Amino acid sequence: MDEKLKRDIILDNYQNPTNRGLVDTQGYIRVNTRNSSCVDNIDVMAKLENGIFIDIRFDGEACAISTSATSIMIKTLIGKNIEEVKYIIDNYEKMINEEPYDKDLLGELVVYDTISKQPSRKKCAALPFESIKKIIEQANM
Amino acid sequence: MNRNDFDMLNSGLIYFDNGATTLKPKCVVNEVVDYYTKYTANAHRGDYDISAIVDTKYEAVRDKVKKFINADRRDEIIYTKGSTESINTIVFGYMMNNLTSGDEILITKSEHASNVLPWLELAKRKGVVVNFIPLNSKHEVTLDNINSVITKNTKVISLAHVTNVIGDIRPIEEIGKVCKEKDIILVVDAAQSIGHMPIDVNKYNISFLTFSAHKMLGPTGIGVLYGRYELLNKLTPLEYGGGMNTYFESNGELEYKPLPERLEAGTQNIAGVLGLGAAIDYLENIGLENIHKYELELKKYAIEKLKSVPNIKIYNENSQSGVVIFNIDKIFSQDVAVFLNHFGICVRAGNHCAKIVKDEINVTNTCRASFYLYNTKEEIDKLVEALNNQDKIFEIIL
Numbered sequence: 001m002d003e004k005l006k007r008d009i010i011l012d013n014y015q016n017p018t019n020r021g022l023v024d025t026q027g028y029i030r031v032n033t034r035n036s037s038c039v040d041n042i043d044v045m046a047k048l049e050n051g052i053f054i055d056i057r058f059d060g061e062a063c064a065i066s067t068s069a070t071s072i073m074i075k076t077l078i079g080k081n082i083e084e085v086k087y088i089i090d091n092y093e094k095m096i097n098e099e100p101y102d103k104d105l106l107g108e109l110v111v112y113d114t115i116s117k118q119p120s121r122k123k124c125a126a127l128p129f130e131s132i133k134k135i136i137e138q139a140n141m
Numbered sequence: 142m143n144r145n146d147f148d149m150l151n152s153g154l155i156y157f158d159n160g161a162t163t164l165k166p167k168c169v170v171n172e173v174v175d176y177y178t179k180y181t182a183n184a185h186r187g188d189y190d191i192s193a194i195v196d197t198k199y200e201a202v203r204d205k206v207k208k209f210i211n212a213d214r215r216d217e218i219i220y221t222k223g224s225t226e227s228i229n230t231i232v233f234g235y236m237m238n239n240l241t242s243g244d245e246i247l248i249t250k251s252e253h254a255s256n257v258l259p260w261l262e263l264a265k266r267k268g269v270v271v272n273f274i275p276l277n278s279k280h281e282v283t284l285d286n287i288n289s290v291i292t293k294n295t296k297v298i299s300l301a302h303v304t305n306v307i308g309d310i311r312p313i314e315e316i317g318k319v320c321k322e323k324d325i326i327l328v329v330d331a332a333q334s335i336g337h338m339p340i341d342v343n344k345y346n347i348s349f350l351t352f353s354a355h356k357m358l359g360p361t362g363i364g365v366l367y368g369r370y371e372l373l374n375k376l377t378p379l380e381y382g383g384g385m386n387t388y389f390e391s392n393g394e395l396e397y398k399p400l401p402e403r404l405e406a407g408t409q410n411i412a413g414v415l416g417l418g419a420a421i422d423y424l425e426n427i428g429l430e431n432i433h434k435y436e437l438e439l440k441k442y443a444i445e446k447l448k449s450v451p452n453i454k455i456y457n458e459n460s461q462s463g464v465v466i467f468n469i470d471k472i473f474s475q476d477v478a479v480f481l482n483h484f485g486i487c488v489r490a491g492n493h494c495a496k497i498v499k500d501e502i503n504v505t506n507t508c509r510a511s512f513y514l515y516n517t518k519e520e521i522d523k524l525v526e527a528l529n530n531q532d533k534i535f536e537i538i539l
């Protein structure tokens with residue numbers, strides 16, 4: 001993907017993120033995740049039915065990378081089951097750690113494929129996935 | 142001032158994160174290197190020449206620190222690894238054993254984590270009560286506000302001399318008078334003021350003072366705990382081992398050394414101590430008053446110039462130290478910091494480890510530019526110029 005297109009996707013998801021704003025409805029698992037450098041702070045809530053993510057929402061204060069990554073992640077994961085989600089997370093983490101990964105699984109998330117060049121931003125790109133991992137953990141309890 | 146003394150500046154780097162740590166002048170670096178290349182030895186141990194050199198130098202720095210903060214006695218100066226260890230030693234070595242359940246401690250919401258968490262932990266373990274002194278509309282501590290929350294149970298007031306977020310200077314001398322009158326222990330966290338302005342523990346009636354060398358041109362991993370002798374002598378050591386005992390027998394008979402050795406168990410950060418000494422010499426040579434004046438000049442200049450930047454909000458225009466905190470409207474502070482990094486400008490984004498200050502200034506995140514003696518107006522111009530290019534931010538950072 002060319003750099004300009006990547007930037008446009010990131011910016012669009014930062015400025016008009018998917019499913020921003022939490023809801024007060026029953027049946028969601030809600031977690032808070034912060035970046036260890038004490039900046040980003042996001043809440044993510046997800047609703048699962050029969051092991052499938054039928055809704056994911058978020059809110060919080062975060063930088064352009066974290067916010068856009070959360071937005072793109074939400075679009076990518078809604079409708080997938082836990083196993084598929086785990087597999088996507090695994091591939092995403094491989095991508096940002098510069099290991100071999102399956103590009104086709106990640107869709108628009110590949111816009112972060114060069115994020116490892118900016119080590120301080122890697123954590124930002126990884127943040128929303130930390131939330132989903134926590135949600136999966138809670139769903140399995 | 143003296144920019145040539147700082148090798149880090151040779152690359153053209155614009156370093157505005159002095160609140161986090163400062164650059165080191167050549168004399169400090171050389172002092173540390175000399176220890177490792179010319180007379181490496183332990184202190185207080187050998188009878189050979191280089192050990193004696195180390196011993197003399199190590200103890201001479203104690204005298205320098207004593208004079209630097211105007212303490213009465215050299216054995217009131219304890220080396221630690223930094224402010225954090227100093228405060229923890231006060232809380233868990235002194236307060237733990239000399240306060241009782243129900244005693245009150247006053248701090249504020251703009252303290253650094255290291256002057257909050259030890260007290261909250263003490264409250265949990267010991268049943269003491271931590272109360273917050275209300276801040277005024279400029280987020281500052283006033284004498285009236287302190288007086289309004291002192292009760293007969295108030296035993297300790299613990300404050301930063303200068304805060305690391307807003308950069309306001311607390312009226313420590315006046316607070317010291319109140320504490321003396323009411324027999325309250327005054328703990329002063331000087332992490333942000335040491336090396337930026339004169340500090341006088343006697344004049345200010347300070348009971349305990351803490352600071353880190355790395356924020357005053359010295360090495361990391363070395364700091365100071367000052368305590369007035371009568372108090373410090375009642376501080377139970379947190380560490381036991383070599384260097385702090387006069388003798389011990391297998392039947393349990395033992396004796397600890399007097400101050401300061403009693404509170405310096407184990408081999409100390411000797412290179413750090415020597416580097417701290419060189420930093421004190423360097424700062425005194427310039428003069429603390431001069432440094433403070435210069436920082437204020439930079440701050441005034443920065444405020445004036447930054448005000449012309451579109452969409453900027455400055456939160457601490459009036460504080461009397463070299464700290465400016467700001468945000469650019471609708472841009473996350475970390476994104477601004479990453480953007481400035483592309484221009485070789487180092488600023489800090491975030492909540493600056495003072496997490497509860499957000500209750501006060503109603504923003505959780507800001508960018509902080511903190512100046513020191515080697516910064517210049519030209520560097521501030523470059524910051525302003527970069528911020529004036531804010532419409533290119535996403536092109537640059539994404």
Ligand SMILES: Cc1ncc(COP(=O)(O)O)c(C=O)c1O
Nearest residue numbers: 223224225253255301305332353
């Ligand atoms: C006001 C204040 N107190 C304490 C500290 C802790 O210093 P150190 O990390 O060197 O122990 C800092 C450091 O940022 C500070 O700014």
